[in-house]
Amino acid sequence: MKPGETNITITLSKVFKRFDEVTALEDINVVFEAGTLTTLLGPSGCGKTTLLRIVSGLETVSGGEILFGNENVTDLSATRRDVGMVFQSYALFPHMTVEQNVGYGLGVLKTPQEKIKEQVKVVLDMVNLAGYQARYPDELSGGQQQRVAVARALILEPKVLLFDEPLSNIDSKLRRSMREEIRHLQKSTGITSIYVTHDQSEALAVSDEVVVMKDGRILQKGPPRSLYHRPESAFVANFIGESNVVEALLVNGTDGNRVELGGIELALPDSMHIPAKPGMVKLSLRPEVIHIEAKSDDKDPDCLAGIVTESAYMGPVIEYSVKTAIGDLFTRGPAYETQHLKGEQVRVRVRPDEIIVIPASSE
Amino acid sequence: MSTTAKVVSESFKPALIIPWVTIGIIAYFCLPWLALEYGLTDATFDEFVDALAWRKNGATIVVPFFFLMFLIAPRLVRSGIQCGWLYTCLSAFFILATFAYFITENLSMGLGTAVILLAFSALFAIGIAEIGFQRGDRFIAGSVIFVILLVCVFIFFPIWTIFQTLLYNSDGSFAPFQFYQIVTAFGVGRVILNTLLLAMSVGAATTLFGLIFALYSTRATSPLRYVIRVFYILPIITPPFVVGMALILLFGRAGMINDGLMFLFGPEGILLQGAFTRSGYIYGFWGIFLAQTLSLTPIAYMVLNGMLATINPAMEEAALTMRAGRWETLRDVTLPLLRPGIANAFLLCMISSAADFGNPLVLGGDYDVLSTEIYFSIAGAQLDFAKASALGVLLLVLSLSVFVIQKKWVGQKSYVTVTGVQTAGNVIPLPGRLQKILSAFVLVWLLLVGILYFSIFLGGFVKQWGADYTLTIAHHKELWLGGFASGAWPSFINSLIFAFIAAPITALIGILIAYIISRKKFFGKGIIDFGTVLIFAIPGTVTGVAYILAFNTPPVELTGTAAILIITMAIRAMPVGIRGGMSALSQISESLEEASVLQRAGSLKTIRSVLIPLIRSTIVSSTAYSFIRSMTTVSAVIFLATAGTNVATTYILSRVESGDTGIAVAYGSILILTMLLFTLAVEVITGRSRVEKQVKTI
Numbered sequence A: 001m002k003p004g005e006t007n008i009t010i011t012l013s014k015v016f017k018r019f020d021e022v023t024a025l026e027d028i029n030v031v032f033e034a035g036t037l038t039t040l041l042g043p044s045g046c047g048k049t050t051l052l053r054i055v056s057g058l059e060t061v062s063g064g065e066i067l068f069g070n071e072n073v074t075d076l077s078a079t080r081r082d083v084g085m086v087f088q089s090y091a092l093f094p095h096m097t098v099e100q101n102v103g104y105g106l107g108v109l110k111t112p113q114e115k116i117k118e119q120v121k122v123v124l125d126m127v128n129l130a131g132y133q134a135r136y137p138d139e140l141s142g143g144q145q146q147r148v149a150v151a152r153a154l155i156l157e158p159k160v161l162l163f164d165e166p167l168s169n170i171d172s173k174l175r176r177s178m179r180e181e182i183r184h185l186q187k188s189t190g191i192t193s194i195y196v197t198h199d200q201s202e203a204l205a206v207s208d209e210v211v212v213m214k215d216g217r218i219l220q221k222g223p224p225r226s227l228y229h230r231p232e233s234a235f236v237a238n239f240i241g242e243s244n245v246v247e248a249l250l251v252n253g254t255d256g257n258r259v260e261l262g263g264i265e266l267a268l269p270d271s272m273h274i275p276a277k278p279g280m281v282k283l284s285l286r287p288e289v290i291h292i293e294a295k296s297d298d299k300d301p302d303c304l305a306g307i308v309t310e311s312a313y314m315g316p317v318i319e320y321s322v323k324t325a326i327g328d329l330f331t332r333g334p335a336y337e338t339q340h341l342k343g344e345q346v347r348v349r350v351r352p353d354e355i356i357v358i359p360a361s362s363e
Numbered sequence B: 001m002s003t004t005a006k007v008v009s010e011s012f013k014p015a016l017i018i019p020w021v022t023i024g025i026i027a028y029f030c031l032p033w034l035a036l037e038y039g040l041t042d043a044t045f046d047e048f049v050d051a052l053a054w055r056k057n058g059a060t061i062v063v064p065f066f067f068l069m070f071l072i073a074p075r076l077v078r079s080g081i082q083c084g085w086l087y088t089c090l091s092a093f094f095i096l097a098t099f100a101y102f103i104t105e106n107l108s109m110g111l112g113t114a115v116i117l118l119a120f121s122a123l124f125a126i127g128i129a130e131i132g133f134q135r136g137d138r139f140i141a142g143s144v145i146f147v148i149l150l151v152c153v154f155i156f157f158p159i160w161t162i163f164q165t166l167l168y169n170s171d172g173s174f175a176p177f178q179f180y181q182i183v184t185a186f187g188v189g190r191v192i193l194n195t196l197l198l199a200m201s202v203g204a205a206t207t208l209f210g211l212i213f214a215l216y217s218t219r220a221t222s223p224l225r226y227v228i229r230v231f232y233i234l235p236i237i238t239p240p241f242v243v244g245m246a247l248i249l250l251f252g253r254a255g256m257i258n259d260g261l262m263f264l265f266g267p268e269g270i271l272l273q274g275a276f277t278r279s280g281y282i283y284g285f286w287g288i289f290l291a292q293t294l295s296l297t298p299i300a301y302m303v304l305n306g307m308l309a310t311i312n313p314a315m316e317e318a319a320l321t322m323r324a325g326r327w328e329t330l331r332d333v334t335l336p337l338l339r340p341g342i343a344n345a346f347l348l349c350m351i352s353s354a355a356d357f358g359n360p361l362v363l364g365g366d367y368d369v370l371s372t373e374i375y376f377s378i379a380g381a382q383l384d385f386a387k388a389s390a391l392g393v394l395l396l397v398l399s400l401s402v403f404v405i406q407k408k409w410v411g412q413k414s415y416v417t418v419t420g421v422q423t424a425g426n427v428i429p430l431p432g433r434l435q436k437i438l439s440a441f442v443l444v445w446l447l448l449v450g451i452l453y454f455s456i457f458l459g460g461f462v463k464q465w466g467a468d469y470t471l472t473i474a475h476h477k478e479l480w481l482g483g484f485a486s487g488a489w490p491s492f493i494n495s496l497i498f499a500f501i502a503a504p505i506t507a508l509i510g511i512l513i514a515y516i517i518s519r520k521k522f523f524g525k526g527i528i529d530f531g532t533v534l535i536f537a538i539p540g541t542v543t544g545v546a547y548i549l550a551f552n553t554p555p556v557e558l559t560g561t562a563a564i565l566i567i568t569m570a571i572r573a574m575p576v577g578i579r580g581g582m583s584a585l586s587q588i589s590e591s592l593e594e595a596s597v598l599q600r601a602g603s604l605k606t607i608r609s610v611l612i613p614l615i616r617s618t619i620v621s622s623t624a625y626s627f628i629r630s631m632t633t634v635s636a637v638i639f640l641a642t643a644g645t646n647v648a649t650t651y652i653l654s655r656v657e658s659g660d661t662g663i664a665v666a667y668g669s670i671l672i673l674t675m676l677l678f679t680l681a682v683e684v685i686t687g688r689s690r691v692e693k694q695v696k697t698i
């Protein structure tokens, strides 16, 4: 298993899926690039698992096509698709040892026993579980079970690796290191992988690309950075990181673009990508572009007036909610500054160069 | 078909069909094409040879050629799909043509034909799998076809013949009003009313008592509650009419109670002379009511106990912390939560009461209910099949509608309710005064049950119950010591053999049906669903009538054979396997099977390596309980057993009818004892394995 050997692109075109009444997926067109790890991110019930299962062949499509490389696999059953999958519940066979679990697929393919033993050992080494061959799943911790599941998915050197919320049953301390391991394994094997999660920080941390889904549709696809800095909809802006979505008037003046909000005007940098026409637009203001300062007498034309409605000390930072003319804004301030207390009148400054203008056509 | 019809399975090899083709051709040359007059085992060699296909009719020579065409077919077509279509069409054509041939010629199929048809069904399954059914999974396709065939032949077809008997006169002319004429010709209204009244009273009584026992066994602090556990075992091992017999021993005309009352109040009694004369009060409504209540309360108890176990103790604790007393908690929290369980128990016991045949038969007297009326219209000389069918339809409709209500009410759970889950501790004890009253009640009940069973065992050892209580082993001697060809042995051995064959078959098919129902989706699944509902709801007497009507004439003539009894036992015990399979599968996450499939395993391998090891104990226990059920069943087999195929229960009933109560209870007690030992042995052998405990944690 060397990088690049098993690389294939996965293409879904016009895929949709109905369960009786419910439409789980609608008009899915997406390409998972060869050798990359792509996460499917979205709230619970948006169709991530369904999409993953359709790629695996465990679920049939109601319409559309699935290509592995150039091969149309739409009608191929899961047995013949050559995919490995790590289930949310791990789905380890409880009556088999770790060795039997991991070697199961090789047994199906009638591999000789010694060969199975050998290969199981190699894969268990890869997931740092050397020496656990004889254990039963119920004698392992959650994290170890997870590694067994990964080993089992890897051993047949599949064309595609699928993960369905693999870390959701692991306590939060371990989660961070597990996701690094998965990322490392994926990189070293180079197998095209799809990874389902509803945790945006997990998605940003492990993936080459993130696909954001909502109500059975794909809203946006791109590398973590572009999703964070250029969300194409209020939903994505809110779902990836935190965001305050506000209304503003976009004006295209002689000296460039500016926005008017809550009685102040902010000039936008010339270099900024503006995917909307002048008029009322939605802006996404990340907490890190909003700063609050103690109120002083001299009026600053670039600042909004506000009242602190919530103020919570969180250790390294203080979280604030501030009521302003453009709505409630959520932001953070460093803990070494004096804490603004609830009810305090403050000035709110917005850094214009990191304002995000949301495309007009989005929801 | 839910899946698109475009799968080309690369693994398709013509070699796959060779086993089936071989089986078919062997059956053609070596097994009888036509049914043998005296059954396979009793036929002479000449009769046997005469029944072979190639001897009987030259036209049947097309059969082997048909098989050969399957071998040639792959060479004639370009793709697997085309081959699949060819197989599908060829086999479908052959199956239909065979049926048409037997029906138009008015001939009965022999074993060979059955095997040949089975082989063609397998080829049909291979064909449709190739076209894309079940995404090319031949094992599942085959299982689905097999189950659909099974349901059609042994459920739908017999029930249809009941309707057919009603729609046509005996001379074959269409008689749309026959049903109406039959049911208005005698007091059918009274019979229906009797059945309903009995069913409702028994339903209400058993639910109330079941509730008492369930509350008592989970909430009482007295050690008496452990004794209630015998409830799990008694109804399973007791043939349904035995409680009725025991009641006769106690309360019958010559029963103990009558004797006692005579002794006290009779014409020569020691108190109030002449105040009492011997009476047959136990025969009729109250007798059946008592017998059914005694034998069905355990079922209500199991349903409610299972329900109580699912109630989170925290809810009751919450009520207590809000200063509700234990009474209020019971009234305002526990009982309302139990409401679905109560409805379920009531409906289930109602169906069982309406379907019960043994108790009304031995205790009915003048009180006629549907199930016994059905029996009496074809037992003896009457042979009024139209009347039996009409009553059968009424009983079927009654029990089916109650079953459907029950299924709607409790949804999918109806499959698993009767498994009886043990409760965890930490529940709120009963109010003190209530516990005292209930303790007394439970004690009286258990005492009565104890006396009943004791009297059965004693009854086998006294000369003439009621007249001469001298102890004797004469009854047992007659039954067991007259050699294997007399007394109880022939029927006992028949029972053992038939049940032994039926049990594993029915358990496996039942679990297979459960698997298909709970795991697979496909076009035509409704047929299996509906068939399953019928299997659960159809009363034994209706099965009996339907089978007599359906399998007494060509093309399938089975009456008088051992096969029909084995099939009947298997169908009657099938709910055991289905229920067991359903509850076992509901505990196994589907992702285990999916994980196996993604490891390139086909469904057969997945079932063998993943599912079967995990449900092994369910298979064993389902087989065991199917065996017991087959040993103790009576309602359907009584219609089908003949002198040569008598089974234990029908033999006992025939002795009851001829007045040999001593013999009957002697046999009955041995039957109960055998079943008890068998059950205990199974419990010991299966135990709770390591694997099963793991499944619980998945």
Ligand SMILES: Nc1ncnc2c1ncn2[C@@H]1O[C@H](COP(=O)(O)OP(=O)(O)O)[C@@H](O)[C@H]1O
Residues within 6 Å of the ligand: A019, A022, A023, A024, A042, A043, A044, A045, A046, A047, A048, A049, A050, A051
């Ligand atoms: N087997 C199924 N039958 C019916 N509806 C289903 C089935 N599987 C998923 N759904 C529905 O499809 C939608 C998407 O589900 P899923 O893919 O599991 O979402 P996610 O994994 O994003 O939480 C949900 O509305 C769910 O109820």
Ligand SMILES: [Mg+2]
Residues within 6 Å of the ligand: A048, A049
């Ligand atoms: Mg999911």
